[in-house]
Amino acid sequence: MEPAVPGSRSLRTAALLVVATIGLALNLRAWILLGPLLAQRNDVRLGEYLMLLGVPLLVAGVLRLPVGVLTDRYGARTMFPAVSLVAAGSVIGLGLAGSVPVIVAAGAVAGAAGTAFVVGATLVARTVGYGRRGLALGVFTIGSALAVLISAWSWKVDPGGRHAAMVLAGALVGFAALAVPLLRNETGGYRGASPVRRCVEMVRLAADTSLSLLYAVALGGVMAIAVYLSAYLTVVFGQPRLRALMVTGAVVMLAALARLAGGWWTDRRPTARLLTVCYGAAAVLCLAVAAAPPLWWLNAPLIAGTAVCDGLAGGALLALIGKAVRADSAGAVLGVTGAAASLGAVGLSLAVAGADRLSGTRAAGWLVLGAVLLGAALYVRANGLRVGLGLAVQPEPVPSPTAMTVAVVNESDTRWGAAAVVARLAELAANDELVVVYGSDEPAVPRRPADVLVAGLRDRLPRHSVVALPVGLRTGSVGQRAALFGEFVESGAVAIAVTPTGELSGVTAQLSSYLQADRVLLVSYSRTDGAGVHEVWDRGGLGTEVGD
Known part of the structure; x- marks a missing residue:
């Protein structure tokens, strides 16, 4: 055809x-x-x-x-x-x-x-x-x-x-x-x-x-x-x-x-x-x-x-x-x-x-x-x-093996397409163990940078806890909090690691290694196509790197 x-x-x-x-x-x-x-x-x-x-x-x-x-x-x-x-x-x-x-x-x-x-x-x-x-x-x-x-x-x-x-x-x-x-x-x-x-x-x-x-x-x-x-x-x-x-x-x-x-x-x-x-x-x-x-x-x-x-x-x-x-x-x-x-x-x-x-x-x-x-x-x-x-429609789980997934999101993608990005993350969380690495250079005051993700995911995933913690390479907090993210995953929570955009790749690599992630995905947004999910890495092979 x-x-x-x-x-x-x-x-x-x-x-x-x-x-x-x-x-x-x-x-x-x-x-x-x-x-x-x-x-x-x-x-x-x-x-x-x-x-x-x-x-x-x-x-x-x-x-x-x-x-x-x-x-x-x-x-x-x-x-x-x-x-x-x-x-x-x-x-x-x-x-x-x-x-x-x-x-x-x-x-x-x-x-x-x-x-x-x-x-x-x-x-x-x-x-x-x-x-x-x-x-x-x-x-x-x-x-x-x-x-x-x-x-x-x-x-x-x-x-x-x-x-x-x-x-x-x-x-x-x-x-x-x-x-x-x-x-x-x-x-x-x-x-x-x-x-x-x-x-x-x-x-x-x-x-x-x-x-x-x-x-x-x-x-x-x-x-x-x-x-x-x-x-x-x-x-x-x-x-x-x-x-x-x-x-x-x-x-x-x-x-x-x-x-x-x-x-x-x-x-x-x-x-x-x-x-x-x-x-x-x-x-x-x-x-x-x-x-x-x-x-x-x-x-x-x-x-x-x-x-x-x-x-x-x-x-x-x-x-x-x-x-x-x-x-x-x-x-x-x-x-x-x-x-x-x-x-x-x-x-x-x-x-x-x-x-x-x-x-x-x-x-x-x-x-x-x-x-x-x-x-x-x-x-x-x-x-x-x-x-x-928008209205928080809960995603329907799809019968499939559960994977440990790390999803990478940049703050620029949530500025214009927050609803679409959050909906896509909720679909991932409904089927997999999910940790989100969120790159943002926005100041923490008066509003936390990850608020848009936390609020959206909590509405769409009422049975999940959603937590956000700041991490960074320069502060050395990745290693200190990696075990905490592992506990969040074990308890069924969706954890969001908020990091400066320039450290996005390094934080993603360290968390993925510690959590023994099955795959790393990049969730991006465009005005033409909405929110898309792109495979960066999985256990079967190496994909493209996440840009800083």
């Missing part, structure tokens, strides 16, 4: 990205926007109208994790058509429905269409190379803006929505039929725990970290604006439905472009500082909306600015997730964070609406939202290290 030509591989990747984006647009059109439009044909009160909006969000929040786990097992080639066919059935039901209860039931089924985000994002994360994955995920999320634009256009040509529903159902069926031959079988091959047990594991992971709330605020904020902004402009400012949809479409498009920019940024620079700025700016804009006079043309740009800030943060976080996960767990991780986004959208919307209702003024809701965003900004500023490391 001839190897794939790089140019043809790039074209195929671009084609898959286009297919995933179109699939997301069609499914989100069914999920978020069709129910509210069809509800206009019925004599419904505001509470019933909001129920139509919220039910699909809740259903998607429940289903995204199971669908992500199934995508890990069966691949997007199977799950994308399956989700699209379910969405098509719900769209037909909405188009034919003649009463509010039937619309609510069909809208609940339409919530399954929201899981297309998880399926498509998993496909992109597995298909696109590490160096462009953040940008590609940003391009993929433009599907949400396309869905809003399609909705505004269909409202103009078919206000009732029945014909538009049938056309959309046909488009979804057509997409499902084309997706099978167009999408390759990229299943990550996860065959570990059962789907139910895997879902429980991911829920525990999300519950054990406050990062899930951070994802909910960022990703859920844009989702809430996409779903509720048109209703907000109509009810609060009395805008015509078509104008409200056009404004919503423009705001969602700006947010989508901002997500693209956030993904591009994450491909090149750390995320925490960008998140702090975005959340802080969004909080200020919410306060401005609360203080602004009730004029839609004045409030709409401020709301758009908030959406852009949330979009930047959401794109950066989505890229961080997609770049850090392993192929066999991409669906599960994106599923649990996507579920947090859906539930976050509902929670934020209920908090804003509840504050407005209790206070009798629209300003209260924006003050609540501003307080949430300000809290997120302060959290990221105080915990930037852990935020940059």
Whole structure:
């Protein structure tokens, strides 16, 4: 079999990205926007109208994790058509429905269409190379803006929505039929725990970290604006439905472009500082909306600015997730964070609406939202290290003989790729006895140089102790502490030897000799390929030397 030509591989990747984006647009059109439009044909009160909006969000929040786990097992080639066919059935039901209860039931089924985000994002994360994955995920999320634009256009040509529903159902069926031959079988091959047990594991992971709330605020904020902004402009400012949809479409498009920019940024620079700025700016804009006079043309740009800030943060976080996960767990991780986004959208919307209702003024809701965003900004500023490391997915041990491994890491590789490097070290520690030799010339105060490795490994290896000790050739501490590192290894701990960069080779050689290491590996990072493991030496032969 001839190897794939790089140019043809790039074209195929671009084609898959286009297919995933179109699939997301069609499914989100069914999920978020069709129910509210069809509800206009019925004599419904505001509470019933909001129920139509919220039910699909809740259903998607429940289903995204199971669908992500199934995508890990069966691949997007199977799950994308399956989700699209379910969405098509719900769209037909909405188009034919003649009463509010039937619309609510069909809208609940339409919530399954929201899981297309998880399926498509998993496909992109597995298909696109590490160096462009953040940008590609940003391009993929433009599907949400396309869905809003399609909705505004269909409202103009078919206000009732029945014909538009049938056309959309046909488009979804057509997409499902084309997706099978167009999408390759990229299943990550996860065959570990059962789907139910895997879902429980991911829920525990999300519950054990406050990062899930951070994802909910960022990703859920844009989702809430996409779903509720048109209703907000109509009810609060009395805008015509078509104008409200056009404004919503423009705001969602700006947010989508901002997500693209956030993904591009994450491909090149750390995320925490960008998140702090975005959340802080969004909080200020919410306060401005609360203080602004009730004029839609004045409030709409401020709301758009908030959406852009949330979009930047959401794109950066989505890229961080997609770049850090392993192929066999991409669906599960994106599923649990996507579920947090859906539930976050509902929670934020209920908090804003509840504050407005209790206070009798629209300003209260924006003050609540501003307080949430300000809290997120302060959290990221105080915990930037852990935020940059992403969700700590525990590696699955691979059945193989245990080896005594010494892994060499340079501080320059953790400056830009800490999440990827830590994830690779955790995989090694899950299978081998591991000692890390970390070369760093950073001052010990105010932060220990190895903090990024210690924090990341402790989160990903809860059953292991992780310790870091300074060693050096000039101080003579290698020989003194070699026995201590041996005790750490015997006890099952992961030990990190922190040494000046100039002494990295010598310290590695002495520790490897004393510990009788089976192999020495170099863990390095590049923006194009992520974290890579290169064999330096093993008992079967001599490789290249570790550079100073």
